[in-house]
Amino acid sequence: MSTARRIAHEFLERQGLTTIFGNPGSNELPFLAELPGSFRYVLGLHEGAVVGMADGYAQVTGRPVLVNLHAAAGSGNAMGALTNAVYSASPLVLTAGQQVRSVIGMEGMLSNVDAAQLMRPLVGWSGEPACAADVPRSLAQAVFEAQLRKRPTYLSVPYDDWGTEIDANAAAVLDREVRRGAAPSEQDLDWLAKQVTAAKNPALVLGGDIDAGGLFDRAVALAEHLALPTWGAPSPFRLSFPNRHRLSRGVLPAGIADISKAMEGHDLVLVLGAPVFRYHQHVPGPYLPEGARLVQVTGDAEAAARAPMGQALVADPGAVIEALLGLPARDGAEPDFVPNPEPAVSGDALHPEQVFAALRDTQPADTRYVVESTSTNAAWWRQMDLRHGGSYFFPASGGLGFGLPASVGVAMGDPGRPVVGVIGDGSANYGITALWTAAQYRVPVTFVILRNGSYGALRWFAGLLGTPDVPGTEIPGMDFTSIAAGYGVPATSVRELGELRAQLATASAGPRLIQVDTALTTPE
Template sequence: MPTARRLAHEFLDRRGLTTVFGNPGSNELPFLAELPDHFRYVLGLHEGAVVGMADGYAQATGRPVLVNLHAAAGSGNAMGALTNAVYSRSPLVLTAGQQVRTAIGLEAMLANVDATQLMRPLVAWSGEPSCAEDVPRSLAQAVFEAELHRRPTYLSVPYDDWAVELTETATLDRHVQRGLTPSEAQLDDLAKRVAAAKNPALVLGGDIDATGLFDRAVALAEHLGLPTWVAPSPHRLPFPNRHRLFRGVLPAGIAPVSAALTGHDLVLVLGAPVFRYHQHVPGAYLPEGTRLIQVTDDFGAAARAPMGEALVADPGPVIEALLSKVPARTFEKDHVENPEPRTGEKALHPEQVFAALRGTQESDTRYVVESTSTNSAWWRQMDLRREGSYFFPAAGGLGFGLPAAVGVAMGSPDRPVVGVIGDGSANYGITALWTAAHYRVPVTFVILRNGVYGALRWFGELLGTPDVPGTEIPGLDFTAIAAGYGVEATTARDEEDLRTQLKATPDGPRLIQVDTEPTTPE
C-alpha cells in the first residue's frame, strides 16, 4: 500500500509542483524523504529568503509553487516575506512540519501550537489534516485554494503521518478550474457607459501583467485613445512607461489621486484595488462629477473599496468586449523620449545608474526593484515595453529584492534578470546570494549604496519628524559580503565603468556595487 508521502508526491507531480523552495528542520525530513529524482529542491538559508524566492518564481512562471517551512519558528521567519506574496497574489502553497500527533497537546519542542491560526489572516486558507488518511485531501485543498484565490495557503502536517500506509485515493485525479466571465448584459452596459463618456481614463493594476493581459491592455488604451495611469503602489508594470498615453503611476494618497483624475468623467480601473494608498493625505476620493468602475476578480478588493462601482470578473473578457463593442478613437502612436539623466556631485545620481541600465540591457530584461527612495528617478529613466518587466515588493516589506530576483531568474531562464536593490533593503534578504551562487543562477544584482534609509528620511520630512535616529547605515561593503557567499562582486568607479561592467554577460550570479547620492521618492 502507498504511504501518505508517496501519494502526496504523486499529487504534486501531477499538478506540476515539482520545484520546492525550502529550509528544512527535523519535522520536515519525513516529507522530503524519497522525493522523486525529477523534483528540484531549492535551498534557502533563511525562511524569509525562501518565500521571497518562491514569490519571484511564482510571478515569473504564473504557476503555483510549493514552499516547505519548518514548524512554527520557520513559519514565523517567513511571515514578513509572506506579506508581499499576499499582495502580489502569488499562489504559494506553504507546507510546514508538525510534531507527532501525540506530542502536540503536550507542547513538546517544535510543536506548532494551534497551527492553523499561525499564518492567519495573511493566507487564504490554513489547515491541518484531522488524521493521516486526510493528508492527501488536505494537500489538494491547499493547492486548489491557492489557485482559486491567487493567494498563499498554509498546511501543517504532523510528521508521523507521512509514513502511514493508505489506500489509493480519488484525490489524485481531481482538477479544479477558475472562471469568472461576465454576462453579455454586463458587458453591453459597460461598453455603453465607456462609449458615452466624454473624457474617460484608464487605470491599470498589477493583475493585468500577472495574468498575461499586458498587450491586450495596451491594445485597449490605443483603441480608445485613453490616457492611462498605473494604480498606486504597483508591484508590476501593466503598461509601457514611455508610451504616449502613459500618464505615470498614481500617487499613493487620497487627495493626490483625486487631483490627478480631475477632468475625467469616467475612470475605468482594471485589475487593481481601488486604491492602495500609502501616505495619509485625506480628501475627496474622486473629483466632483467623476464616476469610477472597477473590474477585478479579487472579491475582497471589490468589497472593501470606498467608492465607485465594481464588476467582479476576469478583466480579460472585459477588455475583449470593449475592443469589439466600443468605436475606436484616434491618438498619436509613438513613445516619449527619455530625458537626460540628472548628475550627482559626490557620487552617481540614481538616474545615471538607470540610464546605464536602459542603455546596456536587453529590451526583454526583467527588473526586480527594491530601492524605494529612487522611484521617481526609476520612472524618469527606464523604458519598459514588455510584459513581465518589473517586480516590486507588493506590501512594501523589505527583503523581497535579492531573493525574488533569484526566483524570477530561476523561473524565466529565457530572459535576462537584473535586481536593482538599495543598500538598506539588501540586508533583509542577503542570504539569497548563497542560493544564487550554489545553483549558478544567471542574475545581475546592482546595489545602490548611499549609506542611508532614504525612504525613511523622506517620510520623516512628511511627518514633521526629521530628527529621528536609525536612518544612517554607513560602512557596508557588499562586494566583501557577496564574495563570502560565493558571488562574483565588483564596484563601479564611475558611469563609464558601470556601463562597461553592465555590458558583460554573466554565466552565473554577479553583484555590482554603485555609490549613489541619496534621493527621495518625490
C-alpha cells in the same frame, strides 16, 4: 496500501509542483524522504528568502509553487515575505512540519501550537489534517485553494503522518482537477460598454493583475483603441503599461487627495485589475474630483467588496478588455513613445537616474527588473523605457527583503530572459542570504546594489511626517562586494559612470553583483 508521503509526492508531481523552495528542519525530513528524481529542491538559508524566491518564481511562471518551512519558528520567519506574496496574488503552497501527534497537546519542543491559526489572516486558507489518512486530501485542498483564491495557503502536517500506511480511498485525489470560470455576462458587458461610450473624457487605470494575467499587450491595444490616458495603479508591483508610451501618464500617487487631483477633468475612471486604491502616505481629501465616476473591474471579489467608492464588476479583466475592444475606436494620434529626459547628475556620487539610464542603454529590451529601492522610484520611472510584459517586479506590500530573493526566483522560473535586481543597500540586508542560493545554483542574475548609506525612503517619510530628528535612518559602513564574495558571488564596486556602463555591458553566465555608490534621492 500506500503511505501518505508516496501519494502526496505523486499528487504534487501530477500537478506540476516539482520545484520546492525550502529551509528544512527536523520536522520536515520525513516529507522530503524518498523524494522522486523529478523534483528539484531549492535550498535557501532563511525562510524569508525562501518565500521571496518562491514569490518571484510563481509570478514569472504563473503557477503554484511549493514552499517547505520549519514548524512555527520557520513559519514566523517567513511571514514578512509572505505579506508581499499575498498582495501579488502569488499562489504559494506553504507546508510546515508539525511535531508527532502524541506530543502536540503537551507542547513538546517544535510543536506548532494551533498551527492553522498561525498564518491567518495572511493566507487564503490554512489547515492541519485531522488524521494521517486526510493528508493527501488536505494537501490537494491547499493547492486548489491557492489556485482558486490566487493567494498563498498553509498546511501543517505532523511528521509521523508521512510514513503512515493509508487506504486506497486517499489516492482518489491523484486524478482531481479544479477549474474556475469567471466570464462576465452579456448584461454586465453591455452595462460597462454604455459607461465607457457615454463618458466624455474617460481615464484608464491599470493594476498589476493585468500583467500577472498575461494581458499586458491587450491592455495596450485597448488604451490605443479608445485613446485613453493611462495610469498605473498606486504602488505597482508589476508593469501594466509601457511607461514611455504616449498615452502613459505615469504611476498614480498613493495619497487620497493626490489621486483626486490627478483625475481632475475626467468624468469616468475605469480601473482594470487593481484594488481601489492601495493608499500609502496619508493625504486626506475627496476620493475623486467632482463629476467623476469610478468603475472597477477585478477578478478579486475581496478587493471589490472593500473598495470605498465606485461601482465594481467582479469578472475576468481579460474578457472585459476583449469586449471593450469591440467598441468604436476613439480619435487619437498614432501610438508612439516619449523620449527619456537627460538624467540628473550629482556632484559627489552617481545620481540614480544615471544608473537607470545606464541599465536602459546596456540591457536587452526584454530584461526583467526586480526592484527594491523605494527612495529612487521617481528616478526609476523617469529613466527606464519598459515596453514588455513581465519586465517589472516590486514588493507588493512593501515588505523589505523581496528584491534579492525574488530576483533569484524570477531567473530560475524563466531562464530565457535576462534578470537584473535593482536593490537599495537598506533593503538588501533583509534578503542577503539569497546570494548563497544564487551562487550554488549558478542562477544567471545581475544584482545592482545602490549604496547611499541611508534608509532613503524613511528619511523622506520623516520629513513628510514632521519628524526629522528620529534615529535609525543612517546605515554606513557596509561593503556588499565583500559580503557577496563570502557567499560565492563575484562582485565589483564602481563609482564612475563609464566603469558602470562597462560592467553592465559585460555578459555573465552566473550571478554577479555590482555595488554602485549613489546620491541620496526621495521617492518623489
